[in-house]
Amino acid sequence: MKTETRERFTKQAFARPKSLVDVKTHFCPGCHHGIAHRIVAEAIDLYGLREKTIGVACVGCSVFLYDYIDVDVAEAPHGRAPAVATGVKRAQPDKFVFTYQGDGDLAAIGTSEVVHAANRGENITVIFVNNTTYGMTGGQMAPTTMLGQKTSTSPYGRDFRKDGYPIKMAELLATLEGTAYSARVATSTPAQIRKAKEAVRKAFDMQLKEMGFSIVEFLSTCPTNWGMKPVDAQKRVSGEMSEYFPLGVYKERKQADFL
Amino acid sequence: MSLAETASRRLLMKGNEAICLGAIAAGCRFYYGYPITPQNDIPEYMSAHLPPIGGTFLQAESEVATINFILGTAASGKRVMTSSSGPGISLMQEGLSYMAGSELPAVIVNISRSGPGLGGIAPSQGDYLQAVKCGGHGGYKMPVLAPHSVQEMYSLTMLAFDLADKYRTPAMILGDAIVGQMKEPFEAVPYVPTVPLDKPWALTGCAGRHRQNVKSLYLKDNAIEVHNWKLHRKYLQMQAEEVRFEEYHLEGAKIAIVAFGTAARVSKTAIQWARKEGIAAGMLRPVTVFPFPAAQVDAVAKRGDVVLVIEMNTGQMLEDVRVSTTCHDKIRFLGKPCAMPTPEEIHREIRKLAGRAE
Ligand SMILES: Cc1ncc(C[n+]2csc(CCOP(=O)(O)OP(=O)(O)O)c2C)c(N)n1
Ligand code: SF4
Ligand SMILES: [Mg+2]
Numbered sequence: 001m002k003t004e005t006r007e008r009f010t011k012q013a014f015a016r017p018k019s020l021v022d023v024k025t026h027f028c029p030g031c032h033h034g035i036a037h038r039i040v041a042e043a044i045d046l047y048g049l050r051e052k053t054i055g056v057a058c059v060g061c062s063v064f065l066y067d068y069i070d071v072d073v074a075e076a077p078h079g080r081a082p083a084v085a086t087g088v089k090r091a092q093p094d095k096f097v098f099t100y101q102g103d104g105d106l107a108a109i110g111t112s113e114v115v116h117a118a119n120r121g122e123n124i125t126v127i128f129v130n131n132t133t134y135g136m137t138g139g140q141m142a143p144t145t146m147l148g149q150k151t152s153t154s155p156y157g158r159d160f161r162k163d164g165y166p167i168k169m170a171e172l173l174a175t176l177e178g179t180a181y182s183a184r185v186a187t188s189t190p191a192q193i194r195k196a197k198e199a200v201r202k203a204f205d206m207q208l209k210e211m212g213f214s215i216v217e218f219l220s221t222c223p224t225n226w227g228m229k230p231v232d233a234q235k236r237v238s239g240e241m242s243e244y245f246p247l248g249v250y251k252e253r254k255q256a257d258f259l
Numbered sequence: 260m261s262l263a264e265t266a267s268r269r270l271l272m273k274g275n276e277a278i279c280l281g282a283i284a285a286g287c288r289f290y291y292g293y294p295i296t297p298q299n300d301i302p303e304y305m306s307a308h309l310p311p312i313g314g315t316f317l318q319a320e321s322e323v324a325t326i327n328f329i330l331g332t333a334a335s336g337k338r339v340m341t342s343s344s345g346p347g348i349s350l351m352q353e354g355l356s357y358m359a360g361s362e363l364p365a366v367i368v369n370i371s372r373s374g375p376g377l378g379g380i381a382p383s384q385g386d387y388l389q390a391v392k393c394g395g396h397g398g399y400k401m402p403v404l405a406p407h408s409v410q411e412m413y414s415l416t417m418l419a420f421d422l423a424d425k426y427r428t429p430a431m432i433l434g435d436a437i438v439g440q441m442k443e444p445f446e447a448v449p450y451v452p453t454v455p456l457d458k459p460w461a462l463t464g465c466a467g468r469h470r471q472n473v474k475s476l477y478l479k480d481n482a483i484e485v486h487n488w489k490l491h492r493k494y495l496q497m498q499a500e501e502v503r504f505e506e507y508h509l510e511g512a513k514i515a516i517v518a519f520g521t522a523a524r525v526s527k528t529a530i531q532w533a534r535k536e537g538i539a540a541g542m543l544r545p546v547t548v549f550p551f552p553a554a555q556v557d558a559v560a561k562r563g564d565v566v567l568v569i570e571m572n573t574g575q576m577l578e579d580v581r582v583s584t585t586c587h588d589k590i591r592f593l594g595k596p597c598a599m600p601t602p603e604e605i606h607r608e609i610r611k612l613a614g615r616a617e
Pocket of ligand 3: 104131
C-alpha cells in the first residue's frame with residue numbers, strides 16, 4: 001500500500017497521552033490505578049498543563065506517580081498530600097496542583113488534611129482512588145471496606161458494630177462550603193470511563209477557574225487483595241460497590257461564590 | 260516592611276518577634292503554624308506583617324498539616340518557616356524526617372517547654388535530645404542553633420535559612436520561653452546571603468526541562484544505601500564546617516561552664532561575680548548544638564579542673580559533653596528541669612566547686 005492510502009485507512013483513534021510516560025507499569029493485572037493515571041494524563045494534555053503542573057503522590061500503590069506521569073511530582077507522607085499540595089499551591093498559585101491518593105491514605109490517616117484543604121477551598125484537585133482496602137500493605141481493612149468484606153485484618157468480615165461503616169468521602173466533602181466540585185466515578189465499563197474523563201476534566205476546570213477545592217473519587221479494583229479475577233473485580237465495582245457508593249456528581253459550583 | 264527599613268536599625272523587641280524580623284530580612288515570605296504557648300508572638304507577628312509585603316501567612320489545622328505545608332512550599336523552592344513548642348514539634352517529626360530524606364530546606368523554631376506530655380509552659384530546655392539526636396525516624400540530623408539573646412534570635416534565624424539552603428536540610432532554632440519573651444535592644448543588621456539563592460531542583464513545572472521530583476523513597480538496587488551515605492556525608496561536613504560557639508572568660512578558667520541558650524545567659528552574670536572574687540570561672544557556650552563543639556569541650560576539660568554543665572532539664576546536653584571528652588571525672592551537672600536557674604544558684608555552685616565558704 002502506498003503511504004497516503006495507508007494514512008487514509010488507518011486514522012489513529014487511540015494514542016498514548018503525551019503526559020503518560022512510556023514504561024511498563026508495576027500495577028497488578030486488572031488494577032484500575034493505571035486507568036486513573038491515564039485519565040489524569042489525558043486531562044493534563046487537554047488543558048496543556050504538562051509544563052505547569054506539580055503532582056503530589058501519596059503513600060500506597062500509587063506512590064510511583066512520578067514514574068508514570070511526565071510532570072514534576074512531590075512525595076507526601078502517608079495521608080498528607082492535601083497539606084503538601086497546599087504548601088505548593090500557596091507558593092505557586094499560577095501552577096496546576098493535584099494530589100493522587102488511595103482510600104487508606106485519604107479516608108483514614110489523612111482525613112483531617114483532606115477535610116481542611118476542602119474547607120479552606122484550597123484551589124487544588126484531588127484524585128481519590130477507592131479500592132476498599134490498603135493495597136500496598138497487603139489488603140488490610142480500610143475505612144472504605146464494605147460491610148462483610150473479608151480482608152487480612154477483618155478475617156470474619158467487616159462488622160459495623162465493631163468497625164463502623166464504609167465512609168463516603170465524595171458525599172462528605174460535598175457538604176463543605178469550600179468544595180467546588182465533588183464526584184464519584186468508576187472505570188469498569190467504557191461508559192463509566194467516559195464519565196470519569198468528564199468528571200476529571202470538570203475538576204481540573206474548577207481549579208483553572210479558581211473556584212476552589214475539587215475531588216473525583218474513583219471506585220477502583222484490587223484483584224490481588226480481593227482474591228478475585230480481574231473480570232470479577234470489575235463486576236464487583238459495578239455491582240455491590242456502586243450500590244453502596246453511588247456514582248454521580250455531588251457538588252458542582254456554577255460560579256465562584258463567596259459567602 | 261522592606262529590607263531597607265530593617266537595615267541596621269537599633270530596635271527594642273521581644274525575642275520571638277526578632278525571629279520574625281530575621282526571617283523576613285532573610286527573604287522568608289511564607290509562614291505556617293498552629294497556636295501553642297510560649298511562641299504565639301511568632302504567628303501573631305507573621306499574620307500581621309507578611310501580607311502587607313506580599314507574603315503568605317496560613318494557620319494550619321494541626322502541626323501535622325503545618326509541617327506538610329512547609330514541605331510543599333520548600334519543594335517549590337521558597338524560603339519558609341514555622342514555629343511551635345514541645346507537643347507541636349513532636350507532631351512535626353514525621354514531616355521533618357521526610358524533609359531530611361527529601362533534602363528540603365526550611366526553618367523550624369522550637370520555643371521549647373518542659374515535658375514529657377503536656378508538660379509545663381515555664382522556661383525549659385526539655386527538647387535538646389529530640390532536636391539534636393534526630394526526633395523522627397531514620398537517623399537524620401539537622402543544624403540546631405541555640406540563641407541566648409534577642410540579637411541572636413534575629414541573626415541566628417538568618418543564619419538558619421542559609422544553613423538550610425547550603426545543606427538542603429531543615430534547620431532548627433532551639434529557644435525557650437525566656438529568650439522568646441524577653442525584650443532587649445538589638446541591632447537589626449541587613450541580611451547578606453552566604454549561599455546561592457537559586458534552587459534548580461525545585462518543583463516549578465517542567466517547562467524547558469525534564470520532569471523532576473522530590474522524594475525520600477528509593478527502592479531500586481541499593482539506591483537507598485547510596486542516599487543514606489550521601490546524607491551522612493552532609494552531617495560530617497556540618498561537623499567540619501559549621502560548629503559555632505562562644506568562649507566567655509575562658510582564659511585560665513579552672514571551672515568551665517558548658518551551657519546553651521538561657522542557661523548560658525544567666526551563667527554569664529554568675530561568672531562575672533565569681534571573677535570579681537578571684538575565681539577562675541568561664542564558659543564555653545555552644546551556639547550550634549548540632550553540630551556540637553566537641554573538640555572545644557574536650558580542650559576546656561583538659562585545661563581546667565571542673566566542667567560544670569548547666570541546663571534547664573535533667574541533663575540532656577550532658578550526654579554530648581560526656582562523649583566529647585575522656586575527662587569524665589571533671590564533669591559536674593546543675594539542672595533545673597522546669598525553670599530558669601538564678602545567677603545566685605549558679606554563683607553558689609561555682610563557689611562550692613572552687614572550695615569557697617558558703
Ligand atoms: C505513617 C504511616 N503509617 C503506615 C504506613 C504504611 N502504609 C503504606 S501504604 C498504606 C496503605 C495504602 O492504602 P491506600 O491508601 O488505600 O492505597 P492503595 O495501595 O490501596 O492504592 C499504609 C498503611 C506508612 N507508610 N506510613
Ligand atoms: S495491590 Fe491492588 S491496588 Fe496495588 S497494584 Fe495490585 S491490584 Fe492495584
Ligand atoms: Mg486502597
